[in-house]
Amino acid sequence: MALLIFSALLLLSLVVPGQQFELSFSTVMDNDGNVVLKWGFNQYDEQITFQLQMNSQGWVGFGLSPNGGMKGADIVIGGVHPNKTTYFSDYHGIGNTAPVRDTLQNYQLLLLTENGTSTTMRFSRAFRTCDSNDMNITAGTIRVIAAYGADDTIAYHRENHFTQSINLLRELPVAGLSSPKDSVSYNITMNNYTVPAQPTTYGCAFVPLPNVNGKHHIYKIEPLIQAGNELLVHHILLYACPNNTNISIAPGECYNTNPLFFQCLQVINVWAVGGKAFQFPDNVGLSIGSPDDPSYARLEIHYNNPEAKNFTDSSGVQLYYTKDLRPYNAGILEIGSALSFLFIPPSARSFRLYGLCNTQKFPEVNGQQVADMQVFAYQLHTHLAGRAVRVAHYRNGSQIGFLGRDMTYDFNFQEVKYLENITTIKMGDALQVECTYNTMDRRGITEMGLGTMNEMCMAFLFYYPKNNVSHCLSSPSATDIMNALHVSNPKDVNSVEWDENKINLLQQTIQEGKQDINITNSQIHLFMPGSFVTDTGYLYNITEGANATCNNATFSSLAATSAPNSSMTPAMNEPNLNNNGSGSLRGSVILINLALFLFQAALGASLRPPNRSP
Structure with a gap:
C-alpha cells in the first residue's frame, strides 16, 4: 500500500505543466501601471517563468531584445479570442514589421486569461534554448520589450x-x-x-x-x-x-583648485542613472555613532x-538606520582605471x-x-560609450572567477547587484576591471574624464568587515x-589619423604595458603623508567559463481553430509528444489518470477489511 501511494505521489509530481516558481520579482513597464511584468527563476534547473499582465483585450507580446528594438528580438505573443479560445506562439523580430514565427517553439504556456479589461499570460522557458532565434538569459542587463494590439490581429505594434x-x-x-522595527530615516x-x-x-x-x-547601523539608502x-x-x-576634516567651505564645485573637498574619500553610497534604493543584507550595515565613525x-x-x-537642485539621499546592530560593518572599495592620460580612439x-x-x-x-574581505554586492560604471564591464578575480596568478560582470551594459540602468555567492578576497589576490567601449559614432578621441561624453571604467565592491x-x-x-603613437606631447594624440x-x-600597448597602481587610505587626507601607496603590475588574461549546454525542449504552439481576425496566427498543432520538455498535454493526461488509478488502488487497499479465518 505504501509503495502504491508513493508511486502515485511521484507521478503527480511529474505532471505539473512547466517549471513554475514563486514570482519573486516584478516591475511596471509603463507610466500608468497598466503593464506589469512578474518573474521568478531556478538557477539549478536554469528555468525561468514570466507573467505579463496588460490592460488590453487584444494580443499581448513579450520579448528579449539585444538593443531594445524589434530587430533580433526573441518574442512570444498570445491572447484570447472573443470565443474564449486561446493562441500562443514563439516568434523572432526582423525589424519594424510583424514578427516571424519560430520553427522551434521553446516557450511553454502556463496560463492565459482575459477579463473585461486585461489579459494575463504566464509562460516559461530555459535560460539557454537550442534555437538561434532565441536570446540566452544570462546574469546582467537584458532589454525587455512588451507590446499589445487593439484586437487579435497580430501586426507591428507601432505606438x-x-x-x-x-x-x-x-x-x-x-x-x-528585512526592515528593523525601530527604523529611522534621515535625509541628506x-x-x-x-x-x-x-x-x-x-x-x-x-x-x-x-x-x-551610540553605535547604529545604516541598512538602506534611497x-x-x-x-x-x-x-x-x-x-x-x-x-x-x-573626523578632523575642515568643513568650513560652502557648497561648490568638487574638482576645482580648492583641495578641501579632497579630504573625504571613503565611498559609503553610490547611485547612478537607472538605480534604485539599495538595502544591505541583514548581517551587515554602515556604522555610525561610534567614536571611530564619521560625523560628516x-x-x-x-x-x-x-x-x-540654469537651474537649482535639492536632490540627495535618504538614509535608514537602526540601533539593532548587525554582526559586520560594511565597506565599499572603488577599483578601476584612474582618470589619467588615457583615451579611446574613434571608430572603435x-x-x-x-x-x-x-x-x-x-x-x-x-x-x-x-x-579577508567578503564581497556581497557590486556596481559597475562607465559612461555612454560603455558596452560591457567585468571584474576578474585572481589568486596565485590564476583567475578564480568574477566579482561582477555585465556583458550587455546599459548606461541608463546602473544598479547595485548582489552576488550569487559571497566571494572572499584574500590579501595577495589581484582584481582586474575590464571595460569595453564602442566609439563607431565618434570622430575624435574620447578622453577619460568627468563629463558624460568622457569615459570612466570602475567598479564598486561592497564587502565586510x-x-x-x-x-x-x-x-x-x-x-x-x-x-607607440610616435607623438611627443599628450595633446598631439588629437591629431593622430586613426585607422x-x-x-x-x-590596444596592444595598453594590454602589454605596465600598470601604475595607487592605493588610498580613507582616514588620511589626500596628498598628506601616508594617504596612498603606489605599486606596479601587468594585466592578466581574462577567461570566460565554458558555455552551458542548451536545452532542446520544444512545445506546441497554441491557436484556436476559429480565428477569423488573426491571419498571422499559426495553425492548430497537436501537442508534441516527442519533445524533451514537460509540456505535453496528452502525456500529462495519461500520467494523471495512471496516478489517480494507483492512488485509488492504494486507498481501496487501506480501507478493505483484513482477511479473517473462518
Whole structure:
C-alpha cells in the first residue's frame, strides 16, 4: 500500500505543466501601471517563468531584445479570442514589421486569461534554448520589450510598445533583507544648489550624518531626485569624512583648485542613472555613532546639463538606520582605471580599458593587518560609450572567477547587484576591471574624464568587515602610449589619423604595458603623508567559463481553430509528444489518470477489511 501511494505521489509530481516558481520579482513597464511584468527563476534547473499582465483585450507580446528594438528580438505573443479560445506562439523580430514565427517553439504556456479589461499570460522557458532565434538569459542587463494590439490581429505594434532594461537573474542575499522595527530615516540633500550653465558640473557639499547616541547601523539608502531634474542628475555619491576634516567651505564645485573637498574619500553610497534604493543584507550595515565613525560626509552630485541651462537642485539621499546592530560593518572599495592620460580612439567597435588592483599592499595602506574581505554586492560604471564591464578575480596568478560582470551594459540602468555567492578576497589576490567601449559614432578621441561624453571604467565592491582602503586604481604608462603613437606631447594624440592598425596598436600597448597602481587610505587626507601607496603590475588574461549546454525542449504552439481576425496566427498543432520538455498535454493526461488509478488502488487497499479465518 505504501509503495502504491508513493508511486502515485511521484507521478503527480511529474505532471505539473512547466517549471513554475514563486514570482519573486516584478516591475511596471509603463507610466500608468497598466503593464506589469512578474518573474521568478531556478538557477539549478536554469528555468525561468514570466507573467505579463496588460490592460488590453487584444494580443499581448513579450520579448528579449539585444538593443531594445524589434530587430533580433526573441518574442512570444498570445491572447484570447472573443470565443474564449486561446493562441500562443514563439516568434523572432526582423525589424519594424510583424514578427516571424519560430520553427522551434521553446516557450511553454502556463496560463492565459482575459477579463473585461486585461489579459494575463504566464509562460516559461530555459535560460539557454537550442534555437538561434532565441536570446540566452544570462546574469546582467537584458532589454525587455512588451507590446499589445487593439484586437487579435497580430501586426507591428507601432505606438503600443514598452522597453525596460532589467537584471532578470537578480540575486537576493542569503542573509536576507528585512526592515528593523525601530527604523529611522534621515535625509541628506543639496539645499537649492545653483547649478552653473555648463554641460558638466560636479556639485559638492559637506553634510552632517545622523547625530545618534551610540553605535547604529545604516541598512538602506534611497535616492531622492528633485522632481523635474531626473534627466539632469547623473550620479550621487556620499563620501565619509575623517573626523578632523575642515568643513568650513560652502557648497561648490568638487574638482576645482580648492583641495578641501579632497579630504573625504571613503565611498559609503553610490547611485547612478537607472538605480534604485539599495538595502544591505541583514548581517551587515554602515556604522555610525561610534567614536571611530564619521560625523560628516561629502555629498557629490554629477549634473549632466547638455543644454547648459540654469537651474537649482535639492536632490540627495535618504538614509535608514537602526540601533539593532548587525554582526559586520560594511565597506565599499572603488577599483578601476584612474582618470589619467588615457583615451579611446574613434571608430572603435570594441576597445578595452583596464584597471588593475593588487591587494598585497593593503595591510601597509590600512596601517594593520587586513581581514579577508567578503564581497556581497557590486556596481559597475562607465559612461555612454560603455558596452560591457567585468571584474576578474585572481589568486596565485590564476583567475578564480568574477566579482561582477555585465556583458550587455546599459548606461541608463546602473544598479547595485548582489552576488550569487559571497566571494572572499584574500590579501595577495589581484582584481582586474575590464571595460569595453564602442566609439563607431565618434570622430575624435574620447578622453577619460568627468563629463558624460568622457569615459570612466570602475567598479564598486561592497564587502565586510570594513577596512581603511578606499580606492585601488591604475593607469598605463603615458610614455609607452606616446612612443607607440610616435607623438611627443599628450595633446598631439588629437591629431593622430586613426585607422584599424593604429587602434590595434594602442590596444596592444595598453594590454602589454605596465600598470601604475595607487592605493588610498580613507582616514588620511589626500596628498598628506601616508594617504596612498603606489605599486606596479601587468594585466592578466581574462577567461570566460565554458558555455552551458542548451536545452532542446520544444512545445506546441497554441491557436484556436476559429480565428477569423488573426491571419498571422499559426495553425492548430497537436501537442508534441516527442519533445524533451514537460509540456505535453496528452502525456500529462495519461500520467494523471495512471496516478489517480494507483492512488485509488492504494486507498481501496487501506480501507478493505483484513482477511479473517473462518
